Amino acid sequence: MSIGTLNEQPLHAALKAWYARDGDACEVPLDGYVIDIIRGDLLIEIQTGHFTAIRSKLRALLAAGHAVRLVYPVAVEKWIVRLDPADPDHGTPLSRRKSPKRGAVVDVFAELVHLPALLDEAAFSLDVLLVQAEELRRRDPNPRRGGRRHRRRGGWVIRERRLLDVIESHPFETPAGLAALLPDDLPESFTTADLAAGIGRPRRLAQQMAYCLRALDVIAVVGKRGNAVLYRRNDDLLPGITSS
Numbered sequence: 001m002s003i004g005t006l007n008e009q010p011l012h013a014a015l016k017a018w019y020a021r022d023g024d025a026c027e028v029p030l031d032g033y034v035i036d037i038i039r040g041d042l043l044i045e046i047q048t049g050h051f052t053a054i055r056s057k058l059r060a061l062l063a064a065g066h067a068v069r070l071v072y073p074v075a076v077e078k079w080i081v082r083l084d085p086a087d088p089d090h091g092t093p094l095s096r097r098k099s100p101k102r103g104a105v106v107d108v109f110a111e112l113v114h115l116p117a118l119l120d121e122a123a124f125s126l127d128v129l130l131v132q133a134e135e136l137r138r139r140d141p142n143p144r145r146g147g148r149r150h151r152r153r154g155g156w157v158i159r160e161r162r163l164l165d166v167i168e169s170h171p172f173e174t175p176a177g178l179a180a181l182l183p184d185d186l187p188e189s190f191t192t193a194d195l196a197a198g199i200g201r202p203r204r205l206a207q208q209m210a211y212c213l214r215a216l217d218v219i220a221v222v223g224k225r226g227n228a229v230l231y232r233r234n235d236d237l238l239p240g241i242t243s244s
Helices: 010-019 055-063 105-112 116-120 143-152 175-179 192-199 203-215
Strands: 025-030 033-039 042-046 067-083 093-098 124-139 156-172 219-225 228-233
Touching: 010 033, 010 042, 010 067, 010 124, 010 156, 033 055, 042 055, 055 067, 055 116, 067 105, 067 156, 105 124, 105 203, 116 124, 116 175, 116 203, 156 175, 175 203, 192 203, 192 228, 203 219, 203 228
Parallel strands: 042 067, 067 124
Antiparallel strands: 025 033, 033 042, 067 093, 124 156, 219 228
16 A cells, blocks of 8 residues: 555545556655655645645645646535445445535635635646545434534435546636636626626635635726625636636
8 A cells, every 4th residue: 555545535546546647656755745646747636625634735845846736526416325324344325316416617716715826826737627426424323523514414424435437627727717717798897796696606605716816816806886896807817728
């Protein structure tokens, strides 16, 4: 077993295997960290959880002069599997259902809000993978200890996530790439309510998106409409998103 894989979760391991190419080196110690994939001079980090957990690592690697790509999966389709609590060793499924929630590329802003300025670094890039995944849940005998989210699931907690397929890859190398995620039909001056309606997501995510795009000078504050802040696109930034 390689360095750094002892506590590796199935989703992370599967994404690393999918992303790696012939000639890549995996799980390599470098500058006090273990790097998921090294491809020539490029360091590739796969993050399936919160960006706050990897923020200091990314900043340190960039400060050391490395080129870094962060890979983040968003589940465009997800199946929830409940495991039989009477069979904890083998994880026998009790049920499997498709979640009504569908992810989209813009969901990355919920995490990017923790480090928006990194995309302004020439050596940093972001790759958002749209995936199909399974989420395995087990019942906790003491659901009260897990907080509100834990209780909302009726005591069912996530045991692990598994990759089923990678549907699309959306790489971003510059702030201009993120500009392409703004809806085409936004008014010239818009609020986060307008943005939320345009992307079909809650206003909270629209606020996070606006925060990131403003930090990268993709949009600018131009006034207020009542209590709502008004934004406008910076026209000198051209869309640069690509898919593969």
